Amino acid sequence: MSDAVRATTGCANLMTTQAPNVDPPRALEIARQTYGLDGPLKLLNGERDANFLIRSEQGAFVMKFINSAEDPHVTSFQTQALLHIEQHGAHLPVPRVLAALTGEFEPTVRLGEQLLTLRTVSYLDGISQNLGNPSVTLMHELGTTLAEVNLALKDFHHRAAHRNLLWDVGHAERVRPYLHCLETDQRPLVSALLDRYESHVKPQLATLRAQVIHNDLNPHNVMLDCATGTRVAAIIDFGDALHAPLINELGTALSYQFDADAADPLWQIKAFVAAYNARIPLLPNELQLLGDLIAMRMAMAITIAQWRATLYPENRTYVLRNLRTTWRNLQCLTALPEGRLTESLINACKPEAL
Structure with missing residues (x-):
């Protein structure tokens, strides 16, 4: 078996192993015995793990029963990353x-018959970003917050940070085995983006600065204040964190900030990257690749979602909830005049941009 096939198979295992089946009464019993927590309990959606929200006198917490397919070293890595941020941010x-x-x-x-590992974290209340009110101010705040998370993780090291993950845009070629799950009209564009990625982008990524990153700043992992929906209340879910080129963090995050309905579909991206760059200045070679990474992450999202929908047809609606928007955004992004996205990113990082 080739290294590429072995890596693809390894990082797919976690995506194809069902989340632990834990009924709420048993989860509440475990919360009492393990943490001394008691109160109303609610099952939350989760792609890989069984997650429960419990509201107790000590506060609100999310208790996670971790997928048995997850490497224990990876579990430790995610826990230690959160503890490191608590110390350094x-x-x-x-x-x-x-x-x-x-x-x-x-x-x-x-x-x-299963021995499962738990991780319980404080619950940070709010509404997900997609339910809030988009604005330049919010994009500035989100870009600043992500940069500060990256600064807090800059000196964090763990042997499991170098992990195989299907959602890693630094190894986008791993989605090739699943292109058959795409719609017929989607396949040519995604294939072309993969070809360019493998020939032009991936060879350069190894030359860029790298560290542990969050790697999944999508709108469901950004919580806004409940009162106005205009301020960042929380960054959650470090389940896809890994060691990677720093620019991959922005490639992933900005793929969710494209606005195909706006007169300027890049307005959110420009405000976000300007604020990020003010805290962590981006290098010219990073900015030259950022547009490709944004498009590639969109292409990965529609590919992985449709593959997972074939695995779990009973959960198809949840898995494909963002598919239509992402595909439309990808079409709009790739239809922009050549060089416009990169030029916009470079201009956003100039001192007068903020």
């Missing part, structure tokens, strides 16, 4: 890890 609105009554941050529990 205490002001940042990210979840805090709750220790079990035993003092463990990753206690284990037995459910039937």
Whole structure:
């Protein structure tokens, strides 16, 4: 088996293993025994894990039963990343890890024949970004916050940070085996983007600065204040974090900020990158690749979603909830005049942009 096939198979395992089946009464019993938490409990949506929100007298928390296919070292990496941010970015609105009554941050529990690992974190209230009110101010705040998360993680190292993950835009070629799941009209564009990525983008990524990144700043992982929906209340879900070129963080995040309905579909992207650049100045060779990474991440999103819909047809509506918008955005983005996106990104990073 080739290294490429082995990597693709390895990072797909977690995506194809069902989330743990935990019924709410048993989850509440475990919350009481393991953390001393009691109160109303609610099952949350999750792609890979079983997640429960529990509101207790001590506060609100999300208890995660981690997928059995996840490498324990990766579980530790994610927990340690959150603890590192708590130490080096205490002001940042990210979840805090709750220790079990035993003092463990990753206690284990037995459910039937399975021994599952838990991670419980503080619940940060808010509404997801897609339900809020988009504005230049919000994009500035979001860009600044993401940059500060990256600064907090800059010196964080863990052996499991170098992981195989299908959602890694730094290894976009791993989605090739799933192109048959695309609609007929989607396949030529996604294939062309992959060809350009492999010939032009990927060879240059290895030359760029790299560190641990969040790697999944989509609107469902950005919580806004409930009152106005205009301020960042939380950055959640570090489940896709990994060590990668820093510019991949923006390639992923900005792929969700394209606005095909606006007169200037790049208005959110420009405001976001200007604020990020003010905290972490972007280098010319990073900016030259950023537009390709944005498009590639969109192409990955529609490919992986449709592949997963074939695996879990009963969950098809949830898996494909963003498909139509993402495909429209990708078509609009790739229809822009050649060089316009890169030029806009460069101009946004000039001192007068903010």
